[in-house]
Amino acid sequence: MSIVAVGSVAFDTITTPSGHVDDVLGGAVTYFALAASHFTDVRVVAVVGEDFTSEHEQVLKDHGVDTRGIQRAPGKTFRWGGQYIDNLNEAKTEFTELNVFENFQPQIPEAYLDSRFLFLANIHPTLQAAVRLELDHVQFTGGDTMNYWITRTPKELAETLKLVNILLINDNEVHMLTHEKSLLRGSRKVMAMGPQALVIKHGEYGSTIFFREGAFGIGTHPFRAPALPLEEVKDPTGAGDSFAGGFMGYIASQEQLNREVLKRALFYGGVMGSFAVESFGTERLQSLTREEVEARFQLFRELTHLG
Amino acid sequence: MSIVAVGSVAFDTITTPSGHVDDVLGGAVTYFALAASHFTDVRVVAVVGEDFTSEHEQVLKDHGVDTRGIQRAPGKTFRWGGQYIDNLNEAKTEFTELNVFENFQPQIPEAYLDSRFLFLANIHPTLQAAVRLELDHVQFTGGDTMNYWITRTPKELAETLKLVNILLINDNEVHMLTHEKSLLRGSRKVMAMGPQALVIKHGEYGSTIFFREGAFGIGTHPFRAPALPLEEVKDPTGAGDSFAGGFMGYIASQEQLNREVLKRALFYGGVMGSFAVESFGTERLQSLTREEVEARFQLFRELTHLG
Numbered sequence: 001m002s003i004v005a006v007g008s009v010a011f012d013t014i015t016t017p018s019g020h021v022d023d024v025l026g027g028a029v030t031y032f033a034l035a036a037s038h039f040t041d042v043r044v045v046a047v048v049g050e051d052f053t054s055e056h057e058q059v060l061k062d063h064g065v066d067t068r069g070i071q072r073a074p075g076k077t078f079r080w081g082g083q084y085i086d087n088l089n090e091a092k093t094e095f096t097e098l099n100v101f102e103n104f105q106p107q108i109p110e111a112y113l114d115s116r117f118l119f120l121a122n123i124h125p126t127l128q129a130a131v132r133l134e135l136d137h138v139q140f141t142g143g144d145t146m147n148y149w150i151t152r153t154p155k156e157l158a159e160t161l162k163l164v165n166i167l168l169i170n171d172n173e174v175h176m177l178t179h180e181k182s183l184l185r186g187s188r189k190v191m192a193m194g195p196q197a198l199v200i201k202h203g204e205y206g207s208t209i210f211f212r213e214g215a216f217g218i219g220t221h222p223f224r225a226p227a228l229p230l231e232e233v234k235d236p237t238g239a240g241d242s243f244a245g246g247f248m249g250y251i252a253s254q255e256q257l258n259r260e261v262l263k264r265a266l267f268y269g270g271v272m273g274s275f276a277v278e279s280f281g282t283e284r285l286q287s288l289t290r291e292e293v294e295a296r297f298q299l300f301r302e303l304t305h306l307g
Numbered sequence: 308m309s310i311v312a313v314g315s316v317a318f319d320t321i322t323t324p325s326g327h328v329d330d331v332l333g334g335a336v337t338y339f340a341l342a343a344s345h346f347t348d349v350r351v352v353a354v355v356g357e358d359f360t361s362e363h364e365q366v367l368k369d370h371g372v373d374t375r376g377i378q379r380a381p382g383k384t385f386r387w388g389g390q391y392i393d394n395l396n397e398a399k400t401e402f403t404e405l406n407v408f409e410n411f412q413p414q415i416p417e418a419y420l421d422s423r424f425l426f427l428a429n430i431h432p433t434l435q436a437a438v439r440l441e442l443d444h445v446q447f448t449g450g451d452t453m454n455y456w457i458t459r460t461p462k463e464l465a466e467t468l469k470l471v472n473i474l475l476i477n478d479n480e481v482h483m484l485t486h487e488k489s490l491l492r493g494s495r496k497v498m499a500m501g502p503q504a505l506v507i508k509h510g511e512y513g514s515t516i517f518f519r520e521g522a523f524g525i526g527t528h529p530f531r532a533p534a535l536p537l538e539e540v541k542d543p544t545g546a547g548d549s550f551a552g553g554f555m556g557y558i559a560s561q562e563q564l565n566r567e568v569l570k571r572a573l574f575y576g577g578v579m580g581s582f583a584v585e586s587f588g589t590e591r592l593q594s595l596t597r598e599e600v601e602a603r604f605q606l607f608r609e610l611t612h613l614g
Contacts (some may be wrong), residue, residue, distance in 0.1 A: 017488070088488060181324070181395060183511075184536040204490075205512035208536060224610050226531045229491040229515060260614045267613070303531050304611045306574070307567045 002066075002114075003252040004138075005032045006045040006106050006131050007121025007241075009052065009070065013081035013095075014280060016088070018234040024281035025056050027078065028121035028144070031238035034285040035245025035272040036119075037063035038293055040252040043112045045069035045131070049077040049100045059286060068109045073100040088233050089203045106131050113137065117252040119244060122146050125153055125160035132163045140257060142166045142248045143195075144240070150176045161194040166262075168199040168244050183208065187222070197262065199247065199269070201240055203227070209266050217259035225266040226303050228274040228296070235280045239273045242285060246272030271296045309373075309421075310559040311445075312339045313352040313413050313438050314428025314548075316359065316377065320388035320402075321587060323395070325541040331588035332363055334385065335428035335451070338545035341592040342552025342579040343426075344370035345600055347559040350419045352376035352438070356384040356407045366593065375416045380407040395540050396510045413438050420444065424559040426551060429453050432460055432467035439470045447564060449473045449555045450502075451547070457483045468501040473569075475506040475551050490515065494529070504569065506554065506576070508547055510534070516573050524566035532573040533610050535581040535603070542587040546580045549592060553579030578603045 010027035014020065033042045043066040048056075052072070060067050078101035082091040106127055118135055120128040120143040132141055143164035149157050150173060161167065167190060171183065180186035187198045187210035196215035201207045206226040213220050247269035254261045271293060278284045317334035321327065340349045350373040355363075359379070367374050385408035389398040413434055425442055427435040427450040439448055450471035456464050457480060468474065474497060478490065487493035494505045494517035503522035508514045513533040520527050554576035561568045578600060585591045 182537060182539060184538055187536075202512055205509055206531075210536075221606070221609055222536050224513075224533045229494075229517075229529050230489060231491055232489060263613055299528070301613065302528055305613070306570055306608065 001116050001252050002041040002043055003036060003117035003119060003248055004043045004045060004069075004108075004112050004115045004135060005029050005036070005119040005121060006069075006128070007032070007123055008078055008101055009046040009048050010078040010080050010101075011051070012237055012281065013079070014235055014237055015083035015085065016233075016235050017085060018232060019280065021235075021280045023079070025059060026080070026238060026281055028238075028241040030060070030282060031241035031276060031285065032119060032121060032245040032248075033060055033065045034063055034282050035242040035276065036249030036252070037065055038272070038288060038290055039246070039249030039268070042066065042249070043069060043115060045106045045108060045112070047071045047073055047100050047104045049073060049075045052077050059282070063286070066112075069107070069112060071107055073103075075100045077101075082237070084236055088236055091237065108134050116140065117248065118142070119248045120144065120160075120164065121241065121244070122149075125149050125156040129156075129160045129163055132160075140165050140251065142168060142244060144168050144244060145173065147173060147176055158193060161190075164195050166197045166199060167195045168201065168240075168247065170201045170203070170240070174198075174200055184210070184222070199266065201243055203239075206270055207243070207266055209262060211259065216257065216262060223259075223263045223266060225263075225270045226300055227270050228299065228303070230274065230277065233277045236277050238282065239276050242276035243269040243273035246270070267297060267300050268293075270300060308423050308559050309348040309350055310343060310424035310426060310555055311350045311352060311376075311415075311419050311422045311442060312336050312343070312426040312428060313435070314339070314430055315385055315408055316353040316355050317385040317387050317408075318358070319544055319588065320386070321542055321544055322390035322392065323540075323542050324392060325539060326587065328542075328587045330386070332366060333387070333545060333588055335545075335548040337367070337589060338548035338583060338592065339426060339428060339552040339555075340367055340372045341370055341589050342549040342583065343556030343559070344372055345579070345595060345597055346553070346556030346575070349373065349556070350376060350422060352413045352415060352419070354378045354380055354407050354411045356380060356382045359384050366589070370593070373418075376414070376419060378414055380410075382407045384408075389544070391543055395543055398544065415441050423447065424555065425449070426555045427451065427467070427471065428548065428551070429456075432456055432463040436463075436467045436470055439467075447472050447558065449475060449551060451475050451551060452480065454480060454483055465500060468497075471502050473504045473506060474502045475508065475547075475554065477508045477510070477547070481505075481507055491517070491529070506573065508550055510546075513577055514550070514573055516569060518566065523564065523569055530566075530570045530573060532570075532577045533607055534577050535606065535610070537581065537584065540584045543584050545589065546583050549583035550576040550580035553577070574604060574607050575600075577607060
């Protein structure tokens, strides 16, 4: 089934211990769409400036991504610069130029209105809610957010969380959102706000999914997926969005939605995150084959399953 | 088979967000022995002062631990005070009184000399090496160390690592020992120093075992075990030593030593670590039954295994 993703398209300038790149195609929706495209059809909603060329668009089209929801606005595309010299787990932002993204008002093409799956990447929670409400055939929504919205727009975020089936955030965001040190207790607080499940992304340590009692099956046991110990993390940018793309893309490709599917989705999230960091920008996500995805899924299984 | 453990016995004064305790029985060897005692016979080598009573010794004896290797010296037992108020993952030391531990010279009782398994807890690497060389029936040695020895006695530590089959340390110790940010690359450097395998303890994110090519089986794939998302970590003290106790105790209880055994041992390490932090001091390790251990092992399996 098709999945709609709404969020940012950007040009990133990135420095890591492995090198430096200027103005490479990035943004949450770009990483998400490329990762999810290995599993299902993806439709994107975003805004770009006059510097976004047909070559840039072709990167998405080559992966079957429906780009009719990419609005063009006068001015420049969102630009972000950051470095990971001291810490590969956390970007240090060097500059942010919102440009056309500052006044982003998501417009949903009519052709998207029958979509059943939705991913709300990290944008203002009020915009996230508006998109969800407009797409009234959606049956399953995944959402992301960040410290900025947790701190600045807590009320708006609380409204959005009521509309989200699964929230995907990192450890620190759980601590900020719930004021709980224990991820188990924090997860319960998050799920009390709306989501039936919570995915916590632990970076190089993998991820955990927590289920609300009775949601998607029986019991309250969480489930943990690994990340792959890597020779070299070339560029961590987009790892979380690629994770979300693998996770949501796999879910949208399945006929059933139950705990076993969500557990496998967590593995595929880790798989796509592990590919994303192997190159600068979206390069590795572009060159990837479905066979490579499946081979790495098996590697993840071997990494965690007893004989 | 019996396992010998050499290291510290201590009285700990601990403050965590859950409370405070004074002078509770602790030390690496105490946690290790109690954890390992659920799997196999344990023999300890340590030094205590005049304040170590027969009641303290009885805690170990009640778990079948052979205490003939506990030397008594004039003065007080090693005392440590620390708190985890800001960070449950890292103790902030408030005081260290080495007392009788300062001049610890391990003396191995003759009755221990037939031992096949050995755990070298965190003491001066030269003492670790001496114990290993004296116990010449030992076929398998696990070892621990810490930043203090990595920085102060690198040459002595390098000699000891040649005698250790498996080193068990945490992420930060791997980074310090190898100057590598990638745990995969770091693990290769550690294994080039001697050990055939390396266990990296990630705290609340579980642990990973890396194998040298050809050691204990075929291939170079690492294996990852989870930690249990907990309601509350009452006291993290001794979690790493309890992990080592579960890991080494399980290995010593098996007839074979291969990768599958080591993978299960990693799970049992996580299991014992998860119990240790549920109470202050060694309380939970004392009250534990083998049935509870097996039930938690199953929980760890459900936490990580796809259907």
